[in-house]
Amino acid sequence: MPRQTSKPRARHQASEARPYHHGDxxxxxxxxxxxxxxxxxxxxxxxxxxxxxxxxxxxxxHFPNRDALMAAVAEEAQRRFRAEIEATLEQACPANPLARFRAFGIAYLRWAMRNPAHFEIISTGRYFAHGSSAELTRDNAELVALTERMLAEAAAQGLLRSTDLKRILIAGRALIYGFARMNLDGHFPRWGVEEREIERMAEEVIDLFIAGIAAR
Amino acid sequence: MPRQTSKPRARHQASEARPYHHGDxxxxxxxxxxxxxxxxxxxxxxxxxxxxxxxxxxxxxHFPNRDALMAAVAEEAQRRFRAEIEATLEQACPANPLARFRAFGIAYLRWAMRNPAHFEIISTGRYFAHGSSAELTRDNAELVALTERMLAEAAAQGLLRSTDLKRILIAGRALIYGFARMNLDGHFPRWGVEEREIERMAEEVIDLFIAGIAAR
DNA sequence: CCGTTATGTAATCATCGATTACATTTCGCG
DNA sequence: CGCGAAATGTAATCGATGATTACATAACGG
Missing domain, CATH: 1.10.10 (Arc Repressor Mutant, subunit A)
Known part of the structure; x- marks a missing residue:
């Protein structure tokens, strides 16, 4: 928690000098x-x-090395990422697991596309040793678990064609993560003038996936 | 083509000195x-x-800057990548486009998982400005076009449920690319002791996707 | 009020990408 | 041939960066 600097005394000379110790x-x-x-x-x-x-x-x-700073940065970004996704899911039809999955995927991709650099830091083990931040690992695991639960509910309600949940989960993660990374890594030529256009594609791709795994 | 150095004269002194000019x-x-x-x-x-x-x-x-070297490295890696995929497709059932798509995906992921660093260089716009290498862009575009053709053939043979090829193409690319990147970015915990295990998962994921888009 | 601890500064080092001036080799052209 | 221009490598140097160390100063507690 940020310590409150109680209006430190001015330096010996300048009346408006910055205090020696930074606030936080x-x-x-x-x-x-x-x-x-x-x-x-x-x-x-x-x-x-x-x-x-x-x-x-x-x-x-404050940080033993650059990696530690980056890990802290990643933790903060991941916190925001997760918060937005969960906020979106709050107002998603709680009864329909596939609709929730859809909302999850869209929220995920929206954030990833609007915060590309932060998503990059979060998702890539490039800026610090992967698993060096327990919080980051945990937060991410919880998002995966969230997805897992939605699919399990869908299966329980007989909404899925296959019961191989593990496989569906991995495929779904790969699809969504892959779409985000394609955008990030410049695999969408700059046809998609409108950011809104890419977001529509994201919805379509998710819908295609859901149609593929849904019972009918 | 590598110029052949015709046994350059030894330096004035040492009989076994390295020639001033490097071979290539x-x-x-x-x-x-x-x-x-x-x-x-x-x-x-x-x-x-x-x-x-x-x-x-x-x-x-030989290279104006580091990026140019990395671009050349990427071109070489991409050349190998594409060569292996096309070699695999040579011996894939030519009559069945979905089987070919499956073979393509498996070959893609196999190479990506066995050459992670090279795949990373190829696929990420991080080591040099994206599109700075026309050859790389072209090679990659041809792989995409190859995929597109397979899907179009499948559609022509009535093997697909939907005719929205654009959407299927993007979803397929996202799925395969996403799986490769998940592996690369450390999103598969080290349960998969066996590399073979992950390759099996790759097959399963591809099969799930094909089952999802196939007519039935 | 003092001293221990937390926190920031200053100086320094090795590595890296990049540039420049210079040396040597290679090659084409007369 | 042979000579001069172009290609190619060397050496020295610069600025930026991550990192470490010794030191200075502020904050806090008994």
Whole structure:
């Protein structure tokens, strides 16, 4: 929790000098890094420090190394990601598991497409050792478990053609993750002038998948 | 084509000195970079130069910058990727487009899983500006076109449930690409002790997709 | 009020991509 | 041939970065 700096005394000389101790440098560094990523710039510790108006070595008081900063950044992004998905699911028809699955997929892809850099940090084991953040791993596992539950309910209600839930789960994850990554990795030529256009494609792809696994 | 160095004269002094001019530095640098990537190390121009036993500045005679080297590396990797897929398709039942699609997907995923670093370089716009290599773009487009043709044939033979080929194509690409990236990005916990296990999952996922789009 | 701890600064190092000036080899053209 | 231009590699150097260390200063508690 951010400690409240109680209006620190001014330095010996300047009346408006920045206090020696930053308010909550850790938080500010994470935000700066998130912002850097969102801007498409690559995240460097120094640049984050620069934005926090702090010396290049200061961040290392809060993070042992760059990877640790990135892991913290990923945790924050994942928190936001998960929060938005769960908020969307709050207002999704609770009775129909496949409709919920659909809403989940759409929310997932919407966030991924509107926060590409953050999604990249979350989903790729490139910025820090995969599994180095227990929180990130847990949050992600819970999203997977959420998906699993929806499919299990669908199966219980006889909505699925096959009962091989494991296989359906993996295929569904691959489909959604793949769509997000295709967008991220530039596999959609810039025909899709409208962002809205790609989101419509996302819906169609999800619907195709659901039609494929649904009983009929 | 690699120019043949016709046994260059020895230096003024040593009888076994390395010739001033490298045989085909460009090629050697690309191979060194491919090897570096395959070893999981991150590719640096200097390290490639080191492996080629050449000064750190030498590579820049062949590549204007690091990105250009990476683009050349990607082109080579893509060439191998495409060659293997097409070789596999050579011996796939030519009459059944869905069987060919299945073979395509399996070959795609097999290569991606056995050459993760190379697949990463190919498929991500991270190592160089996306579209900076016309050859890479073309090669990739041809694989997509190949998939498109298989699906069109399947539709022509009445094997598909829907005729929305565009949607099926994107979904299929997303599914296969997503599976490959999930493996790459560490989304498969290390349960799959056996590599063979993951390859079996890949087959199952592809089969599930085909079952989903097939007429019945 | 003092000292222990938390936090930031300054200086330094190795690595990397990149550029420049220079050296040597290769090759084409007369 | 042989000579000069072009190709190719070397050496030295620059700025940025991640990281470490020694030191300075502020914050907190007894």
């Amino acid at each position: 440098l850790r938080r500010v560094l994470i935000d700066a890094a998130l912002q850097l990523a969102a801007e498409g710039a690559e995240v460097s510790v120094r640049e984050a420090a620069r934005r926090a108006a702090v010396s290049p070595g200061a961040p290392f008081r | 530095l460009r090629r050697v640098l690309i191979d060194a970079a491919l090897q570096l990537a395959a070893e999981g190390a991150e590719v640096s121009v200097r390290e490639a130069a080191r492996r080629a036993a050449v000064s750190p500045g030498a590579p820049f005679r």
